[in-house]
Amino acid sequence: MTILTETGIATMRICFFGAGSMAEAIARGLIHEKLVDPAKISMLNRSNEARLAELHERYGVTTVLQGSSNDTYLQEADIIFLAMKPKDAAGAISEIAPLLHTKQLIVSVIAGLSIASMEKLLGGDQPIVRTMPNTSSTIGLGATGISYSSKVTPQQRLISEAMFQSIGITAVVEEPLQDSVTGVSGSxxxxxxxxxxxxxxxxxxxxxxxxxxxxxxxxxxxxxxxxxxxxxxxxxxxxxxxxxxxxxxxxxxxxxxxxxxxxxxxxxxKRSSERAAEIGAVIERSIAE
Known part of the structure; x- marks a missing residue:
């Protein structure tokens, strides 16, 4: 834990853009393992206020219902989780890109979305972590594949792995193997x-x-x-x-x-792995258009 303390993760603000079950699982893991105080975690979605109220009441995380705007939470975050649905990803990331800066660590849990596509949407200078968790993460027994962009520092790698180890085990893989991870543990x-x-x-x-x-x-x-x-x-x-x-x-x-x-x-x-690649290709085509 000493090495983790030295990374400063406890002082960092973490923002989840998307407040579904996977975002909740990761937030719960971070809180349960006492890596981050709940007040330093913000969770955002487009319009479901009932869901935000539920998350605030359950975990003590902050949302727009506690006063700040989505834009403010995004701008002030040290780590941003992209946790929206794949079909909404390209549009949503393009919308928030102007709010972000290159010192923020971007962590994606979006199936099929490549690092190259995220770099294109965000401008190419941000450190990006691509992950593939599975649903067992909701009970702390997940298995997560992790890949890094060239901009991710050793400290940010340590932080990323610590966050996902709070909900299970991790496997660091070269990005082309993420579709294989989907076929094995994701599905x-x-x-x-x-x-x-x-x-x-x-x-x-x-x-x-x-x-x-x-x-x-x-x-x-x-x-x-x-x-x-x-x-x-x-x-x-x-x-x-x-x-x-x-x-x-x-x-x-x-x-x-x-x-x-x-x-x-x-x-x-094998078909699951192929399908992951197909979903990624659809997202990339939508970005290119």
Whole structure:
């Protein structure tokens, strides 16, 4: 924590442009880990005052309802999170660009928006951090891919990683790999939920009551993930250990393999990564027009 204190993060003002669930998750992490006082965090949106009132009441963050304007919060911030929807990103960033200065650190959580596109919209001189968190960040168990522009300093890197480590783990990657991060961890929670849905359906078809089925499935998934984490063994090794020759697990795995489950998962993850690139291309075209 000494190194973090030396970065001065506790004295910095942080502004979230966009006040959705991901912005809330990050703000909550910063507050919970005591990296920043809530009063130094401002959260902005276009018009939803009820949402702003809720965030102020829940966390003690500031909003336009506490007196200052969006413009003032943006101008006074040391760190600005771009957390608007991808379809609104180009227009919104262009609007706020004249308010910003080059000493501010820009952190994007917008899927598909490249550093080059942000530099074009902002003028090219700002330090920019591109990130890809996932929804598990809302409970402090997120996984976030992080990439940096050439203007980001070592101190700003330390600050960026500390902020996202407050909501889970981080992986620093070269920017072209951000689409891969999207395919693996960005969309990843949904894959697990999808498998859980199928397990719940099967459990009910096997005669278990819905509540009991849910409890068993949730604990099974939780336990399996913790086994991988705590033992350090690979999923393949752990699977082999519980797959007795000619036993029940082997019968299930063989049936799932014959049905194409492994290939379907790989194809789906690759398609997610491709789709991230497509979304980015649409945003870049809108900027070029």
């Amino acid at each position: 990843g929670p949904a894959y697990v939920y999808f498998v859980m849905e199928a397990m719940l359906k099967a459990a009910e078809e096997l005669g278990l009551e819905p509540d009991m089925a849910k409890e068993l499935v949730v604990q099974t998934v939780l336990g399996a993930a913790q086994m991988v984490k705590q033992t350090g063994e690979s999923p393949e090794e752990l699977r082999r250990k519980v797959t007795s020759p000619n036993g029940t697990t082997q019968a299930a795995i063989e049936t799932m393999t014959e049905a194409g489950l492994p290939e379907a998962i790989v194809k789906g993850m």
